[in-house]
Amino acid sequence: xxxxxxxxxxxxxxxxxxxxxxxLIYFGAAYITEFKMSEGIAAFPGAFxxxxxxxxxxxxxxxxxxxxxSKLLETTLLSVAVxxxxxxxxxxxxxxxxxxxxxxxxxxxAVRIVAAFFRNVPDVVWAMLLMFSFGQNILTGFLALFFxxxxxxxxxxxxxxxxxxxxCVEALNATGANFIQCVFQGIIPSSLTGIVSxxxxxxxxxxxxxxxxxxxxxTGIGYLFDMYYKMLQFPSAGLIVLFMVIxxxxxxxxxxxxxxxxx
Amino acid sequence: xxxxxxxxxxxxxRNGKIRVRAKSKSNxxxxxxxxxxxxxxxxxxxxxxxxxxxxxxxxxDTFANIKTVFLAPKLSRGTLADxxxxxxxxxxxxxxxxxxxxILAFFCSLLCAQNIADKRIANxxxxxxxxxxxxxxxxxxxxFAISAGLGSVAAVLGLTFHSFAYLTKVYAEAIEEIDSxxxxxxRASGAGFWQIITQAILPSSLSYMVAWTFMRFEINFTNAVxxxxxxxxxxxxxxxxxxxxxxxxxxEMGALTYIVVIAVVLLEMLSTKIKSKAK
Numbered sequence: 001x002x003x004x005x006x007x008x009x010x011x012x013x014x015x016x017x018x019x020x021x022x023x024l025i026y027f028g029a030a031y032i033t034e035f036k037m038s039e040g041i042a043a044f045p046g047a048f049x050x051x052x053x054x055x056x057x058x059x060x061x062x063x064x065x066x067x068x069x070s071k072l073l074e075t076t077l078l079s080v081a082v083x084x085x086x087x088x089x090x091x092x093x094x095x096x097x098x099x100x101x102x103x104x105x106x107x108x109x110a111v112r113i114v115a116a117f118f119r120n121v122p123d124v125v126w127a128m129l130l131m132f133s134f135g136q137n138i139l140t141g142f143l144a145l146f147f148x149x150x151x152x153x154x155x156x157x158x159x160x161x162x163x164x165x166x167x168c169v170e171a172l173n174a175t176g177a178n179f180i181q182c183v184f185q186g187i188i189p190s191s192l193t194g195i196v197s198x199x200x201x202x203x204x205x206x207x208x209x210x211x212x213x214x215x216x217x218x219t220g221i222g223y224l225f226d227m228y229y230k231m232l233q234f235p236s237a238g239l240i241v242l243f244m245v246i247x248x249x250x251x252x253x254x255x256x257x258x259x260x261x262x263x
Numbered sequence: 264x265x266x267x268x269x270x271x272x273x274x275x276x277r278n279g280k281i282r283v284r285a286k287s288k289s290n291x292x293x294x295x296x297x298x299x300x301x302x303x304x305x306x307x308x309x310x311x312x313x314x315x316x317x318x319x320x321x322x323x324d325t326f327a328n329i330k331t332v333f334l335a336p337k338l339s340r341g342t343l344a345d346x347x348x349x350x351x352x353x354x355x356x357x358x359x360x361x362x363x364x365x366i367l368a369f370f371c372s373l374l375c376a377q378n379i380a381d382k383r384i385a386n387x388x389x390x391x392x393x394x395x396x397x398x399x400x401x402x403x404x405x406x407f408a409i410s411a412g413l414g415s416v417a418a419v420l421g422l423t424f425h426s427f428a429y430l431t432k433v434y435a436e437a438i439e440e441i442d443s444x445x446x447x448x449x450r451a452s453g454a455g456f457w458q459i460i461t462q463a464i465l466p467s468s469l470s471y472m473v474a475w476t477f478m479r480f481e482i483n484f485t486n487a488v489x490x491x492x493x494x495x496x497x498x499x500x501x502x503x504x505x506x507x508x509x510x511x512x513x514x515e516m517g518a519l520t521y522i523v524v525i526a527v528v529l530l531e532m533l534s535t536k537i538k539s540k541a542k
Binding site: 011014015018022025026028029030032033034035036039040042043044045046047049050051074077078080081084085116117120121122123124125128129130131132133134135136137138139143192193196199208209211212215216222225229234241244245248249252258261262263 | 289292297307352485531
C-alpha cells in the first residue's frame with residue numbers, strides 16, 4: 001500500500017516539474033522574442049478569415065490555373081529527381097561509412113563528418129550561395145535541395161544498413177564472398193525496404209522545402225506564391241496553397257499505400 | 264513446367280537455374296517503384312528549362328564561393344555578442360513554437376488515438392491535422408503575417424502549426440501503442456477519462472513523447488533560421504539573409520553559417536542522448 005502511494009507521489013512531482021519547465025521556457029522565450037500571447041490569439045481569426053475568403057478563386061486566379069499547375073508539376077518533378085539522385089549518391093557514400101562493410105574506420109569517420117556537414121548547413125545558406133553562381137535557375141534549387149537531402153539520407157542509410165544488414169554480411173563474409181557480392185546479395189536485399197521508405201519520406205519533405213527554396217532563389221512554385229502575395233493578389237496565392245495541400249496529401253497517400261505493400 | 268514445380272517443390276527460372284529469391288508482391292512492387300522513380304527523374308532532368316546556363320563557369324564560381332564562405336569566414340557587421348543574441352532569439356522562436364505545438368498536439372492526440380477516442384471525432388481531427396501538415400511552414404508564416412504583420416508573432420504561429428500537426432501524429436501513435444488491457448482495467452475499476460490519461464497514458468508514453476518533442480525542437484530551430492531568411496521573422500536567419508542577399512558578403516555568411524552549424528550539432532548531440540535514455 002505504501003509503495004503505491006509512493007508511485008502516485010512521484011508521478012505528481014514529475015508532472016509538476018514538466019509543467020514548471022514548460023512554463024519557464026514559455027516566459028523566457030516570450031520575453032526574448034517579444035512574443036505577445038494576446039497578439040498571437042488576435043492573429044488567428046484574421047488568418048482563418050483569409051483562408052476562408054481566398055480559397056474561393058476569382059476569375060484572375062482561375063485564368064492562372066495552367067501556369068500554377070505547370071509550376072507545381074515542375075516542383076514535384078524537381079523533388080523526385082533531387083531525392084533519387086541524392087539517394088543514389090548517398091547509398092554509394094554510405095557503403096563507405098557503415099561499420100558493416102568494414103572498409104576502413106578512418107574513411108568511415110570521414111564519411112560521417114562530411115554527411116553531418118551537408119546535413120547541418122541550412123538549405124537557406126546553400127540556396128543563397130548558389131544564387132551567386134547559378135542565378136535564377138532551376139539548378140540553384142536543385143543543388144540546394146540536393147546537398148541537404150544527400151547529408152540526411154547518408155546518415156539514414158548508414159543507420160539502416162548497420163541495423164539490418166550486419167549479421168547477413170558477416171555470414172556472407174564467412175563464406176568467402178567479396179565486397180561486390182556482399183553488397184548485392186547482403187546489403188541491398190536486406191535494407192532495400194528501409195531505404196525506399198526513407199526515399200519516399202524525403203520526396204514529401206522536399207516538396208515542402210522546395211517552396212521555401214523557391215522563394216529565396218526566385219524559381220518554381222515558391223516564387224509564384226511570393227509574387228502573388230507581394231502583389232496582394234490573395235485569391236491567386238490562396239489557390240496555390242489549395243493546390244499545394246492537394247498535392248502533398250495525394251503524395252502522402254501514395255507513399256503510405258506503397259509502404260503498406262512493401263513492408 | 265507446372266508439373267515440375269509440383270514434383271520437386273523447387274522453382275526454376277527459364278534457363279533452368281534454381282531461383283534464389285522468391286517472387287513476392289513486395290519485391291515486384293519495389294522494383295516497379297524504383298523503375299518509376301528513375302524514369303521520373305530522367306524525364307525531369309530532360310524537361311527542365313535551364314535558360315542556357317554556362318555550366319562550367321557556374322560550377323567553377325560555386326567552388327570559389329564555397330571556398331570563401333567556409334574557409335575565410337569573418338564577422339564584419341555586429342559583434343559576436345550581437346550575433347549570439349540573434350542566435351538566442353532564433354532558439355527561443357523554436358522553443359516557443361515547440362511548446363505551443365506540444366500542448367495543442369497533446370490534447371488533439373487524445374482526440375484521435377484509436378484506443379481512447381471516439382471514431383467520428385478522430386476522423387475529423389485527423390483530416391484537420393493532415394490539412395495543416397500539408398501546407399509548408401513558410402506559407403503558414405506568411406498567412407499569419409497578413410493579420411499579425413511580419414515578425415515574431417507570425418513566425419511562432421506558423422512554426423507552431425506545422426509542429427502541432429507533426430506532433431499530434433507522433434503522440435497519437437505513442438498512445439495507440441499502450442497495452443489496451445491497462446486502459447480496460449482502469450475503466451473497469453471506474454476511472455474517469457482524466458484518470459486514465461494521468462495514470463495510464465502519460466506514465467507509459469511520457470519519455471517517448473519527450474524524445475520526439477525534442478527532435479521536433481531541433482527541426483523547429485532550423486526552420487526558425489529559414490523563416491528568418493525567407494519571411495523576415497528575425498533572429499540569425501535574418502542576419503544570414505541580409506549578408507547573402509543584401510550586402511553580398513560571403514565571408515559574413517560563412518561566419519554566421521558556422522555559428523548555426525555549431526548550434527545544430529550541439530542540439531543533435533543532446534537529442535541523441537535524450538533519445539537513447541528514452542528507450
